[in-house]
Amino acid sequence: MCLFQYDDDPEPEERVPAGLLHVPVRPGPAEVVVRMFRTPLGARTAVGFTDAARLTATLGAGQPWIRLSAPALRALAEPLGVRLLTVDPTFTAAAVAGPATLCPPPAAPSPAPAGRPVSPAPSA
Secondary structure, eight states, X not given: OOSOOOTTOOSOSSXXXXXXXXXXXXXXXXXXXXXXXXXXXXXXEEEEBSSHHHHHHXXXXXXXXXXXXXXXXXXXXXXXXXXXXXXXXXXXXXXXXXXXXXXXXXXXXXXXXXXXXXXXXXXX
16 A cells, blocks of 8 residues: 655656566577566566567567566566566667677787897997
């Protein structure tokens, strides 16, 4: 029960159950494995979408998914130490292409100039 009522606050203080969620998965050893994500601050989170169109808009048409309730998703994530559940995230970062595109290889050292070595000047 909400103890405070705010006329100008459109967000409820208590979340309503989201129903069955569309949960992104990836291939796993048995069948599929629920994908875990990170928040912008780096915390691990489970993610669910309220409809398939939102999942496709955020993660792309090729992203496989399954239907799970929020309590079932939390139960799967908890043994992994993931305690956050994000519903309908709207932003994702692009996939990392690989280390070669992020950090170019160092330039090869230039060869020593050809010629004879310089001898030190005679001391007086």
